[in-house]
Amino acid sequence: MPFTYRLLAAFPLAALGIVLSACQTERPAAVTANRAALPTMERVAIAANSCWFKSGDAAFKPYRLAPELNSFSGRPRILAVPRNSPESRPMLVVQAEGNPARLDAFGPMMGGPEAERIKRDVLRWARGASGC
Template sequence: MSRTQRGLAAGALLLAALLAGCQSEPMGGPLALQIEAHEPVAALQRINEAGVRCWVRSSDAAFQDLHLVPELDTSVGRPRLLLLRRGKAEGLPVLVIEAAGSPVTLTTYGPLASTRTGGRVNADIKRWSSGTPSCRG
């Protein structure tokens, strides 16, 4: 490898490292969080209210093509919130937020969970379930 090629390769590596450092939000992953709540439905209602306000009704580009569907009827199964693509109500959710147990444990899963938006969702859920209703932490 010539001196010029080595210099270009080193420059490319430096540029890649700098761009990686510019990412403002961490990558997500599935969440399993035990919270202070009396019942799973009440915990999800709080997250649903904040999610509608901060994700769905905001002008945030990360959520502009998504809508939030609450499934809180516990006679059918575990209560959960579904994030779905707009116009695809019958499609698979991109993210599921589920609550169960006593003490209540919140879990998230789905393809959106492992993205940067999933990292933001997890941070929002942690903040909202601790009683802080703000849209940004």
């Protein structure tokens, strides 16, 4: 088939494709929170600061938040450190790694009575919730 005939034969197919695509309804893009380690830990840090530390929560009153989000190890994290001795060993470490983020929480507070609540809060915030 000569070139001009192939071009003419292809034109109706291209026109049909354009017409059909114009008839389709456009679906909105799904709104999902970025699931990489850094954005996940940023969400967790903001919510933890608000809900645990600034709210006067009795379990966190003796501690202060020490965010370490700019990590060269690829593991952004937040720490709960003694309020009057921030250079001391952290009582809680929450960190994330990878994309999608894999979360880990450890330290003395994870062996105490608040461990389940900490775990629930962190997982909820990591998924994008912001409430206490």
